[in-house]
Every structure is written in structure tokens, then in C-alpha cells.
Amino acid sequence: MLSYLYSQRLLMAVQTAAMLPHFLSWVVVSYFLYAFLSTDRGFFNNFLINMGNNPVRWYQNPDVWPAILIITHTWKAYGYALVMYMAYITAIDQELYDSAIVDGADVFQMINHITLPMLRPIILILLILNLGNILNTDFGLFFQATKNSGSILSSTQTIDVYTYKALMENANYGYSAAASLLQNTVGCFLLIIANYVAKKISPEEGIL
Template sequence: MNGLSGFFRNLNRNKAILFMVLPGALWFLIFSYIPMAGTILAFKEYRISRHGFIDSIISSAWVGLDNFKFLFSTSDAWIITRNTLLYNITFIVIGLVAAVAMAIVLSEIANKKLSKLYQTGMFLPYFLSWVIVGYFAFSFLSLDKGLLNQFLVKLGIDPINWYSDPTYWPFILIFISMWKAIGYNSVVYLASIMGIDRSLYEAAMIDGANKWQQIRNVTLPMLTPLMTIMTLLAIGKIFYADFGLFYQVPRDSGALYSVTNVIDTYVYRGLKTTGEFGMITAAGLYQSFVGLVLVLTSNWVVGKVNKDNTLF
């Protein structure tokens, strides 16, 4: 009884903090933990029953790992896996370097009002939906009226049918992804830079360090723990692709599937064709499981190098 009464006293003492945490806890409970019960669909041939969702799950036939075979039973399995992994690895590496570099540049701008203006301008693309971004890209890449093709014509170069030629799309997708995300990603590092003790820079200046030496010997080492954590979190989603980027921006052009088809778009098209909920649940479970293994492995490797930089 004493333990129980002490528990309620602690709840009452910390009620203000608990109320602050409550919205986030409810969000995770409703959208992350309760839906985990639905992962059983990955092992069933789901069929809708008139008696409700729960009865549909219970009455659906057990098929074991058959739903997982969908991802690997076609010739597209290698393409979608390759594209998903290579794009995400590129996004992680280039995104990390670009975000840190941009955060450092913004922190070095003496005029703080101008720095805030730049931050706002860079942050704006993050709030645009991929549908809008897709139309922006189309206004540049359209064969007839695209700004880029009009510019090529003025230079005496034949216009390029961008939506039928997969050669350029890996670079286009990487550029658009970085343009949209760099502002958001750099804010995290910029906040960390602002929290670095100024006396460290003053000591470096007294020792004769120039600006680059200050960045290399003070800023980057202080950012290393945050960079490691952000990278580990990104690795956890390495088998997830940004659906809007790979579906809306290329306008679902079949000619570009060899470089734009990823696990998420492949499963979406399969769901539209077959209507198999078990298949899409299996794909999500597969992505989550691989992500979990990669995070645990990466965190273990980081712990062997420096335990202070681990995620947990």
C-alpha cells in the first residue's frame, strides 16, 4: 500500500509535467502502439467480413509467409530494393553534409535579421506537399512548355523529354529532396551550434586559430554526438522511401520505373491492382524489422567506438 500511495503522490507532484507529455503519449499510443496488433494481417489472407473488422481478422485464413513472397517473387524485387537502399544512403550522406554546412554558414552570418530571413526562405519548401513540388518540377521539365526546355531551345539544343528518359532522374530526385529537406534538417544543427559555449571559440582565437580551424576543432567535434544520433535515426528508415518524392514528382511515369520505383511505390501499385491488405502489412513489417536490425547494429558499432555518442 505504501508503494501505491507513493506512486500516486509522485503523479500528483509531477502532474504539470505529465499533462505536458500527455498529448505526445496519446499520439504514440493511438497511431504507433495500438496499430501494432494489426501486424497479424501480414500472415493472413485478409477478407472483409460483414461482422466487423475484428471478425474479419479472426476469420481470415492463415497463410504464413506467403504475403512476404510478393516483395521477392518478381523481377522487380532487385530493382526496388536497390533503388530504396541507394537513394536513402545518398540522402543520408549528402543530407548530413549539406545540413551541417548550411547550419555553420547561417551561424557565421553577422547580421542576425538577414540570417533569420535566410532560415525562413530555406524552411519554406519543407511545408510544401509533394503534389505541389511535383507541379513545380513539371513546370521546369515539361516537354512543350517547360522552362528548362525553353532555355535549351534558345541555346540551339533539342528539348529533352525528361519524363521518358531515366538517365537524369537520380540527380533530379536527389536535388529536389535536398532542396525540400535541407532547411528543416539544418535547423537542428543550427540550434546545437547556438548552444556551444562561446568561450571555446575565444580560447581558439587566442591560440591563433582561423575561422576554418575553429569550425574543424570546435564546431564539428561538438556536433558529432548530434550528427551520430540523427544518422542512426535515419538508418532506421533506410528501407522506407518518401512516397511523394518517388510517385508525385516523376508523375508515375512507367518509363522511369527503373530509377524511380521503390518499395513503397511498388507496394502501392500492387495494392491498387490486387487489393491485398495482407501484402501491404507484410511490406510495412518487413521494412520496420530491417530498420530495427540496422539501428541496433549501427548503435552497437558506434558504441564500440564511443559510448557517449550512442542513441541508447
């Protein structure tokens, strides 16, 4: 949608606003999140109280945290991907769109037959890289943003958090090393498989 904006000032403003969260540390983000989820002074609980409902103890309710973590991670990370996709879209030859318009193609047809096929290389590259890190979670998100609350460990206990706690709290170096080895081994295996599949789809694409 941004690629169809005629106002360059609006486009730059949206890109800047989308990219800004990428440069914020998880410590800063955790305070922003706490301002929304605090039991006594949080924005959401104040809204619930004003509507006549009881406040929610967010940091003691593990059921809501999968959605909160997904939304928070998407808000912080999508700006970086946005810049990469916009760079690829900008590099697409404009004559392809002009020819499609002459042939009577509408916007959705141009997206399906021009934009998305031209974006396939970057889609495959990001897919391969992300699959390689599928077991590696953002430690700051799962540890710092959740305030390390023990009540929600069922939703926030990932391999990275477990490794950190096993190392720092219990000095269990064996379990920490085994967990890290498992992450790297599975990640490497998935990366190779994803790269193999990508080359089967298109022999010219892939990162290995």
C-alpha cells in the same frame, strides 16, 4: 557558414527560405517540378530550344531521374536539418572560440577542433535515425513528383511505390504485407547496429 554571419536579419532570412520547402506538400512540389521539366512549356526545354537544341522528354528518360530526385529531396529537406544543426552550434560555449582566437586559431581550425566535435551527438543521432529508415522512401517524392510515369519506373520503383501499386492496383495484400515487413525488419536491424557502433565510438551517445 551561417553561424559566422554577423547580420541577424540575413541569418533569419536564409533560415526561413531554407525551411519553407519543408512545409510544402509533394503535390505542390510536383507542380513546381513540372514547370521546369514539362516537355512543351518547361523552363529547361525552353532554354534548350532557345540555345538551338532539341527538347528533352524528362518524364520518359529514366537516366536523369536519380539526380533529379536527389536534388529535389535535398532542396525540400535540408532546411529542417539546418535548424537542428544551427541550434546545436548556437549552444556551443562562445568562450571556447574566444580562447581559440587568443591561441591564434583560424576559422578552419576552430571548425575542426571545436564545432565539429561539439556537433558529434546530433550527427550520430541523425545518422542512426536515417539508417533505420534507409529502405523507407518518401512516397510523395517517388510517386507524386514523378507523375507516376511508367517510362521511368526503373529509377523510381521503390518498395513503397511497389507496395502501394500492389495494394491499390492488384489488391495483392500478401506481397504488400511482406514488403512492409521486410522494410521494418531491415530498418530495425540497421538501427540497432548503428546504435551499437555509436556507443562504441562514444558510450554516452546513442538513442537506445
